[in-house]
Amino acid sequence: DVKVTQSSRYLVKRTGEKVFLECVQDMDHENMFWYRQDPGLGLRLIYFSYDVKMKEKGDIPEGYSVSREKKERFSLILESASTNQTSMYLCASNVAGGPYEQYFGPGTRLTVT
């Protein structure tokens, strides 16, 4: 079974803090994705990566950065957290050469106060 794990299920941070969200997949997938999920807006793509050290901006990259130093790990970084970044963050992965099914992690509920 494909497994995508995220470092935290719930996270509470203060405004201005630097926040790291980590995602690990165990199926040797080339592609990894970070989404933000808000009620009524569905899932919106923040960044995706198609290879180690490679990244592409999604629809809402402002205020976020990413890092992919190893194939199995994809990190989302909030350089200076703001209250409007309070949301559910979902990581996903899939194989290259698609389009193919994306496998999602359980999500991280981030609250910025």
Next chain:
Amino acid sequence: GENVEQHPSTLSVQEGDSAVIKCTYSDSASNYFPWYKQELGKGPQLIIDIRSNVGEKKDQRIAVTLNKTAKHFSLHITETQPEDSAVYFCAASEGNYGQNFVFGPGTRLSVLP
């Protein structure tokens, strides 16, 4: 870029009845249309998908239909059960190699016993 609309936003049905969720997309180049189910506290999970060279696909109580000309696709769930209660997302692929998905805003389905 691709835009995906989804209706209805909420749907309540009696156990045993059928449920239909409809989505429209804007980019005629999109060629892969997955449907995801998200249960409370979990990440989205693929339940069925369809590619643009197919008009209909069934998997037990679940079916998806695709009308490429009209750019819409629908999820049909028959003989609904309480465990079908969840949020359902449609998506369409886009971008180079179609690795990115654009998601609809979601439908909250409640199956009443």
